[in-house]
Amino acid sequence: MPVSACQTDLQQPISEHLLSLLEAAVSLEKWPIAKLISLFEANTEQGFIQRHQLMAYIQQQPKLASRRAYIVGVTGAPGVGKSSLIGELCLQLLKQQPGAAIAVLAIDPSSHNSGGALLGDRTRSLFPVGEKRLFFRSQSSALDLGGLSRKTFQVTRILQYLFDYIVIETVGVGQSEVEVAKLCDHSFFVMQPLAGDQLQFIKSGIMEMPDSFIINKCDEQQYAEQSLQQLEASLRTTRSLLKEGEESVIPPVFLSSSVTKQGFKDLADYITGLSVNEGNRNNTSNKENYFIAKWVRYLYGEYGYNIYINNVANKVDGSMSYEQKQLLFKQSIDNKNSLISVPNQ
Amino acid sequence: MKNKKPHLIYDDQGKAVSDRPWIFRTYAGHTNVWESNQLYRSNLAKGQTGLSIAFDLPTQCGYSSDHEIAKPEVGKVGVPVNSLDDFHVLFDQIPIDKMNVSMTINGTAMWLLALYIALAEERGIDISTLKGTTQNDLIKEYLARGTYIFPPEDSIRLIVDMYEYSLQHIPDWNASNICSYHLQEAGATPVQELAFALTTAITVLDAIKERGCFSAQEFERCVGRISFFVNAGMRFVEELSKMRAFVEMWDEITRDRYGIKDPKYRRFRYGVQVNSLGLTEEQPENNSWRILIETLGVTLSRKARCRALQLPAWNEALSLPRPWDQQWSLRLQQVLAYETDLLEYPDLFDGSHVIESKVKDLKEKAYAEISNIIDMGGGMAAVKNGYMKSALVKSQSERIDRLAKGQQIVVGKNKWLEGLPSPLVSGDDGGIFKIDVNSAQKTIESLKNSRRSRDAQRVAESLAVLTADAEQGNNLMPASIECAKARVTTGEWSATLRKVFGEYRPPTGVDGQAMEITTNRGGVQNKINRFVEQYGYRPRMVVGKPGLDGHSNGAEMIAVAARNAGFDVIYFGIRISAAEIVHSAIEENVDVIGISLLSGSHNEIVDQLSAELNKAHADIPVVLGGIIPQADIANLTAKGIKRIYTPKDYDLMMIMDDIMDVINEHKLSPCG
Numbered sequence A: 001m002p003v004s005a006c007q008t009d010l011q012q013p014i015s016e017h018l019l020s021l022l023e024a025a026v027s028l029e030k031w032p033i034a035k036l037i038s039l040f041e042a043n044t045e046q047g048f049i050q051r052h053q054l055m056a057y058i059q060q061q062p063k064l065a066s067r068r069a070y071i072v073g074v075t076g077a078p079g080v081g082k083s084s085l086i087g088e089l090c091l092q093l094l095k096q097q098p099g100a101a102i103a104v105l106a107i108d109p110s111s112h113n114s115g116g117a118l119l120g121d122r123t124r125s126l127f128p129v130g131e132k133r134l135f136f137r138s139q140s141s142a143l144d145l146g147g148l149s150r151k152t153f154q155v156t157r158i159l160q161y162l163f164d165y166i167v168i169e170t171v172g173v174g175q176s177e178v179e180v181a182k183l184c185d186h187s188f189f190v191m192q193p194l195a196g197d198q199l200q201f202i203k204s205g206i207m208e209m210p211d212s213f214i215i216n217k218c219d220e221q222q223y224a225e226q227s228l229q230q231l232e233a234s235l236r237t238t239r240s241l242l243k244e245g246e247e248s249v250i251p252p253v254f255l256s257s258s259v260t261k262q263g264f265k266d267l268a269d270y271i272t273g274l275s276v277n278e279g280n281r282n283n284t285s286n287k288e289n290y291f292i293a294k295w296v297r298y299l300y301g302e303y304g305y306n307i308y309i310n311n312v313a314n315k316v317d318g319s320m321s322y323e324q325k326q327l328l329f330k331q332s333i334d335n336k337n338s339l340i341s342v343p344n345q
Numbered sequence B: 001m002k003n004k005k006p007h008l009i010y011d012d013q014g015k016a017v018s019d020r021p022w023i024f025r026t027y028a029g030h031t032n033v034w035e036s037n038q039l040y041r042s043n044l045a046k047g048q049t050g051l052s053i054a055f056d057l058p059t060q061c062g063y064s065s066d067h068e069i070a071k072p073e074v075g076k077v078g079v080p081v082n083s084l085d086d087f088h089v090l091f092d093q094i095p096i097d098k099m100n101v102s103m104t105i106n107g108t109a110m111w112l113l114a115l116y117i118a119l120a121e122e123r124g125i126d127i128s129t130l131k132g133t134t135q136n137d138l139i140k141e142y143l144a145r146g147t148y149i150f151p152p153e154d155s156i157r158l159i160v161d162m163y164e165y166s167l168q169h170i171p172d173w174n175a176s177n178i179c180s181y182h183l184q185e186a187g188a189t190p191v192q193e194l195a196f197a198l199t200t201a202i203t204v205l206d207a208i209k210e211r212g213c214f215s216a217q218e219f220e221r222c223v224g225r226i227s228f229f230v231n232a233g234m235r236f237v238e239e240l241s242k243m244r245a246f247v248e249m250w251d252e253i254t255r256d257r258y259g260i261k262d263p264k265y266r267r268f269r270y271g272v273q274v275n276s277l278g279l280t281e282e283q284p285e286n287n288s289w290r291i292l293i294e295t296l297g298v299t300l301s302r303k304a305r306c307r308a309l310q311l312p313a314w315n316e317a318l319s320l321p322r323p324w325d326q327q328w329s330l331r332l333q334q335v336l337a338y339e340t341d342l343l344e345y346p347d348l349f350d351g352s353h354v355i356e357s358k359v360k361d362l363k364e365k366a367y368a369e370i371s372n373i374i375d376m377g378g379g380m381a382a383v384k385n386g387y388m389k390s391a392l393v394k395s396q397s398e399r400i401d402r403l404a405k406g407q408q409i410v411v412g413k414n415k416w417l418e419g420l421p422s423p424l425v426s427g428d429d430g431g432i433f434k435i436d437v438n439s440a441q442k443t444i445e446s447l448k449n450s451r452r453s454r455d456a457q458r459v460a461e462s463l464a465v466l467t468a469d470a471e472q473g474n475n476l477m478p479a480s481i482e483c484a485k486a487r488v489t490t491g492e493w494s495a496t497l498r499k500v501f502g503e504y505r506p507p508t509g510v511d512g513q514a515m516e517i518t519t520n521r522g523g524v525q526n527k528i529n530r531f532v533e534q535y536g537y538r539p540r541m542v543v544g545k546p547g548l549d550g551h552s553n554g555a556e557m558i559a560v561a562a563r564n565a566g567f568d569v570i571y572f573g574i575r576i577s578a579a580e581i582v583h584s585a586i587e588e589n590v591d592v593i594g595i596s597l598l599s600g601s602h603n604e605i606v607d608q609l610s611a612e613l614n615k616a617h618a619d620i621p622v623v624l625g626g627i628i629p630q631a632d633i634a635n636l637t638a639k640g641i642k643r644i645y646t647p648k649d650y651d652l653m654m655i656m657d658d659i660m661d662v663i664n665e666h667k668l669s670p671c672g
Helices: A007-011 A016-026 A030-041 A045-060 A082-096 A150-162 A175-183 A196-203 A221-242 A264-275 A284-312 A322-336 B033-045 B057-061 B084-090 B109-123 B138-145 B152-169 B181-185 B190-211 B216-224 B236-256 B284-299 B323-339 B353-376 B379-384 B387-405 B439-453 B456-472 B477-485 B490-501 B521-535 B553-565 B578-587 B602-615 B630-638 B652-668
Strands: A070-076 A102-108 A117-119 A134-140 A165-171 A186-191 A212-215 A253-255 B023-025 B051-054 B100-104 B131-134 B177-179 B227-230 B269-273 B308-310 B540-544 B568-571 B592-597 B622-626 B643-645
Touching: A007 A045, A007 A322, A016 A030, A016 A045, A016 A150, A030 A045, A030 A134, A030 A150, A030 B578, A045 A150, A045 A322, A070 A082, A070 A175, A070 A264, A082 A102, A082 A165, A082 A264, A102 A117, A102 A150, A117 A134, A117 B553, A134 A150, A134 B568, A134 B578, A150 A165, A150 A175, A150 A284, A165 A175, A175 A186, A175 A284, A212 A221, A221 A253, A253 A264, A284 A322, B023 B323, B033 B051, B033 B084, B033 B323, B033 B439, B057 B490, B084 B109, B084 B439, B100 B109, B109 B131, B109 B152, B109 B477, B109 B490, B138 B152, B138 B181, B138 B190, B138 B379, B138 B387, B152 B190, B152 B216, B152 B379, B152 B477, B177 B181, B177 B190, B181 B190, B190 B216, B190 B227, B190 B236, B190 B353, B190 B379, B190 B387, B227 B236, B236 B284, B236 B353, B284 B308, B284 B323, B353 B379, B353 B387, B379 B387, B387 B553, B387 B652, B456 B477, B456 B490, B477 B490, B521 B553, B521 B652, B540 B553, B540 B578, B553 B568, B553 B592, B553 B622, B553 B652, B578 B592, B578 B602, B592 B602, B592 B652, B602 B622, B602 B630, B622 B652, B630 B643, B643 B652
Parallel strands: A070 A165, A070 A186, A102 A134, A102 A165, A117 B568, A186 A212, A212 A253, B023 B308, B051 B100, B100 B131, B177 B227, B227 B269, B269 B308, B540 B568, B540 B592, B592 B622, B622 B643
Antiparallel strands: none
């Protein structure tokens, strides 16, 4: 369904129903949050309009939804224990900050054949039923390259006002590290002790993206130490090659074990420390611009991207909503070619 | 000794003899210890020669009958056992020193063996006379049956503890029973059955060897105690060949891998329950013939004849069998063993080129798969990485696909569907067994009495020793026997070890599934495409398996089929409470909840589910699949269940298509 909305649609006042959903979501009611997420995922005209209305309303009433989530990305190959790690990390964060609220967004790949997806759900099993401070949602990657879905960014737009932390879990497939780094304020790459293949990953240069590393499943001290030394040595080599001339700074490496429950306190402390400093956050406006450019390029290729850069990028400003920017692009491309219809996401 | 005829069996003195029949068993146990004791005594009076005990799910999963998760399941699929007091009732007037007793028990096998030993000691029976088997095959629990509790390493340790203790104290006890039975029920091909079961045996023996607790001679005897529990399906010539392959491969593996010299200890000893998977809900009387034919596969070839046999009942696809149904199956065994001349001949298939070649083919493929798994790191590695589980779910889906396409014929199910109404199911009880819903109360009362009358100090002390022994790596049998005598409960014993070992969640069979189902996908895909266009997202479904029943492969097949149809599917394994399923459904904002139930506790679990949905004010349609008696369907529909799928509905894409109708109807209703 194409964007056929116009500025007047966006200016309609927010409905009572939507407003009551938002108010309930702010007080961490599960069902309303779940519905709002779906609204940010939906590729419909109505979704497009309501997303704008919600974001505009939150801007006007900054006191209504006052949380500002720190967004953490967790990537790594299948089987390295990301889900259990995230479960333990969330419980630890809550222990240290009982007033905090955390949303976990887990992304699994879609089938190329049917478009459907099997969404893993191991993390939830660690969360007590009825715990309002923890919210878990699965998302299919759709068929986007890069492990994240277009919907992922959309959903963080609303969740960031409802929670103090958002944790995004994806399978590391190379390209996704770039996406995760753009979307998240801080990204972790998780690996297992003595995982030679992942060291190859590092050497191949994909690995400059993660901000920090976690060696998980460090159930045995000896392997843990050995892996730590190997990883640090590899990082030193890689980073010095990448940044020739600069002094190489090795990113932090954490050791953790879901079996012995070790390492989570350090990890939680570290994340808390990062979150209190505004300088450790990605700029929202830059983020939006990145994802709108990605959207344009994905759907219209270089042709659309050039139109965006030349006719739209210079006109957008910080006060515009994502939808207003989309609309601006739509008007611009309509002028060029009235036959192209513009999807909502 | 001259003039021996090849068609006769001779004894050591050269006299022509007949074989003794195999042990006749009936897998039985239900309601409570009083009812089950009655049942065992009447079965023995009918000529049954061994006992095969079915325990209820709470007992199998390590919960006492009054635990919240246990309540819907008490006495449903077997007998509940909470403490030694229950065992005294269960075996009342049954001569356990003369009886061969097989217990289908796994996660809590050590506990039930400890209870049995404590019972013998309190009765003043020499425990070295005890004969029987604890099933205790945890690998197939992780793969197919789901009553595991502890992580793989700890489970293997308990198994090895039991072998060590048994060899020294109860030499005729089979501490574990390697099962290929459940693998076939879960969809395994004959090659997978051979390979996975033998891999399991290798895993156990390797662990025993690694502990080094036996002398070379003791180890020989220990290998001789490894027994198997096998399945037999409708392709009875192939099944017969499979049994011969098992015999030959076990002889070769014990000789070549473990250097066992005495052929007696290399013998493949096995019991059988024939296949229930192929029994149909449609025209259920046909199942009687199926059971007979399946029996031939494990009895015809003398070289590969089973030691003990238990048969399902003709109406197993409808519900749990009644005593009469079980008697009918027992009679089949008696007719075959005593009315025919089968037991008068040596092996009928020696020298058959056809059988020889078939056996060779099965063996080659099975050996290839075994070495594949060993290269992967062995049986435990192939559990943890989900390899074997995924292979089973794939085979099962392929079987279903063949049924749906009519490539595999099942009479009355996908061919010759028209039939006259069966008088067998028209009695007052509809031909099915019903458990008195109030019977659990008697069990719970008895549990309370045991707790009241026991010595609290002795309980605390025995549990403390159990914890310490578990932490220090000591053999846990002595501590468990003392716990039994102190009247520790099933829940307490299990909870104590859960604290030390933790509880395991294995990979689900849906991980990494590449299965494709193509039948009639067009219809459902069109519906899904229209849905995506209209609502701007893919239809979302939670597939849940609430309660303690762990036969998860059906639910996993549904999950994979839904993904292949184009749904976004949330699936998260077994032993999930109704509250957890509803909680997930809400957070995920799904369009439909799909529930799989096989244990007969659907009424109770549907009530729990409805209560949770109401509490959350969430209006999400629920569909149900599993073994649901016709008589319960109206009641479940009245409770708001939108659709009920039974084994009759084997075309997965038709189910998906129908679920899309449920979703679309709901979207159009005022609350959607």
